Amino acid sequence: MSKRLTISLDAMGGDNSPNVVIAGVNTSLKQLPDVNYLLFGDEQKIAPILERFPLVKGVSQIRHTDEVVTNETAPAIALRAGRKSSMRLAINAVADGEADGIISAGNTGALMAMAKFVLKTLPGIDRPAIAACLPTQQGEKVMLDLGANVLCNANHLVQFAVMGEVFARNILDHEQPSIGLLNIGVEGVKGNENVKKAASILQESTLPIHFYGFVEGDDIGAGTVDVIVTDGFTGNVALKTIEGTAKMYTFFLKQALLDSWAARLGALMAKPALNQLRTHLDPRRYNGAMLLGLNGICVKSHGGTDAFGFANAIRVAVQLITEGVNEDIKKDYAKLGEVMAQEQQRVVANG
Numbered sequence: 001m002s003k004r005l006t007i008s009l010d011a012m013g014g015d016n017s018p019n020v021v022i023a024g025v026n027t028s029l030k031q032l033p034d035v036n037y038l039l040f041g042d043e044q045k046i047a048p049i050l051e052r053f054p055l056v057k058g059v060s061q062i063r064h065t066d067e068v069v070t071n072e073t074a075p076a077i078a079l080r081a082g083r084k085s086s087m088r089l090a091i092n093a094v095a096d097g098e099a100d101g102i103i104s105a106g107n108t109g110a111l112m113a114m115a116k117f118v119l120k121t122l123p124g125i126d127r128p129a130i131a132a133c134l135p136t137q138q139g140e141k142v143m144l145d146l147g148a149n150v151l152c153n154a155n156h157l158v159q160f161a162v163m164g165e166v167f168a169r170n171i172l173d174h175e176q177p178s179i180g181l182l183n184i185g186v187e188g189v190k191g192n193e194n195v196k197k198a199a200s201i202l203q204e205s206t207l208p209i210h211f212y213g214f215v216e217g218d219d220i221g222a223g224t225v226d227v228i229v230t231d232g233f234t235g236n237v238a239l240k241t242i243e244g245t246a247k248m249y250t251f252f253l254k255q256a257l258l259d260s261w262a263a264r265l266g267a268l269m270a271k272p273a274l275n276q277l278r279t280h281l282d283p284r285r286y287n288g289a290m291l292l293g294l295n296g297i298c299v300k301s302h303g304g305t306d307a308f309g310f311a312n313a314i315r316v317a318v319q320l321i322t323e324g325v326n327e328d329i330k331k332d333y334a335k336l337g338e339v340m341a342q343e344q345q346r347v348v349a350n351g
Contacts, residue, residue, distance in 0.1 A: 004034045007317055008090040008099035011041035012068045013106025014303045014310075018046050021105070024310025025060070026053045031311075032318055035059065038093055040086040042066050065089055069110045071303065078110035079117060087111060091118045094296040101297030101317045103288075105310065108300055112148050112291060119296035122326060124333045127152075128293035129160045130232070130300065131167055134242070135285075138223025142168050146289065147236035154197035157181065157229055161202055162332050163292040164227035165209050170323040171316075172226065176208070180215035180225035182234060190214070198229075207332060288316035292329070297321050 009025070011018040018041055025037055036059050039046055043064040050057040067085040069078045082088050087106050093099040095118045104111050108130075116128055131144035144160050145152070152160075161179050168177035181199055183191040188199070191214065202211040212225045217238065220228055230238070257267040267274065287309035291298040297320045301313035320326075 004036055005101075005318060005321055006036045006038060006099045007314065008038040008040060008093040008102045010087045010090045010102070010104035010106050010111075011039040011046055012086040013104040013111075014301065014305070015105075016304075016306075017041070017105065018049060020305065020307055020310055022046070022049045022053055022056055023307035024305075024314060025056045027307045027311035028314045029055055029059075032314065035314070035318060037061070038063055038090070038099055040065060040090040040093075041068075042086075063089060063093075069107050071107050073107055073110055075107075075109035075113035078107065079113045082110065082114070088114050088118070091115050091296075091298070094298070095119055100321045101299065103299045103301055103310075103313050103317050105301035105303045105305065105313075108147065111298070111300055115291055115294055115296070115298045119294045119298065121293050122295050122330055122333070125159050125163070125293040125329070127156055127159070128291045129163060130235075130289050131164060131292050132239070132289040133172070134220065134239075136221055136223030140172055141220075141223055141226050141228065142172065143220065143228040143230070143235060143239070144292065145230065145232040145235050146239050147232045148291070149232040151233070152194065152231035154194045154201065157194065157198035157231070158201050159293065159333065161198070161209075161211075161227065161229045162207075163329050164229060166325055166328045166332055167290065167292060168226045170325050170328060171319050174226045176210050177226035178210045178212040178224075179227045179229060180212045180219065182220075182228055182230035182238070183214040183216065186214045186216060188214070209332075285312060288313035290316065290320060292325075295326070297326070 009021055011021045014020055039060050040063045043062050046062050065084055065086050069082045069085045069087045087104050087110060090102045090104060091114050094102050121128060127149050129145035130148045131142055132146055133140045134143055142164050144164050149156060165177050165179055168174045181195055183195055215224050215228060257263050287302050287305050289300045291300060297317055299313050299317040301310055
């Protein structure tokens, strides 16, 4: 990094904050030593923890507030009543130019509502999307939207595709990422009208993007494409299904390995391979969902993560900033806007 970045942290968001937030900063210091932090939250709770982490104290400032957005707070209420909350003030720091990005492990709906209200969206983007990396048979891939937008039209899906392509290119280092629209079949006649129209727009796009076509649910784990695009309802259901399946697999595997002395002996011999599998599927390695499409960098950490997971969310935020993801989204979407305008004119002309 050419200059020191500043990240604002909602120090009170999450299940075990501010402990996990500060410990996460400490974990990230070795990999990211040139980052400063603004810690928004209750100073009486934050200050004693910082005394245990002198290196973190040296790169941090406390911004006191005793107001917190809880997980039970509805987004609309948080937006109206949470103006002095740790989450809102951390977002304000980005809008005011004090910080380069914000991370919160708090209420997802409230974070999305506040961030969209304060930071606004990028030119041409109607709705931000939650994007996250997923482990697959072909390496890490990105999927969006994962819950921000329950109902989406064709234009929204196209916007998600452009943002996901930029993310995969800059963050996952895919030279020409392939994009797939999640559907109930790969045939062109299947799916609702929004999905089919989005596919038509992407196929006619003059952008140098690789639109693969439709993909199905089993293509997610197979890693068939680099970017999986869907609406927030389907994306969230798919994500929770993947997480549940992984837990079920782990449960049955553990049962099988403890079933007998022979199984336990086999587990002992296979321990290196099992450790490798556990590391590969460790959800903490993929912690840090990006709110793409905002006019500012905003990362959502899982509320129940530990220091290792929160440190990964910090890494994601720093990558998004240093790789200039937002600037690339602006450029690509400006080009795509011409294609979409032509599509609109064609629809009008055909009645």
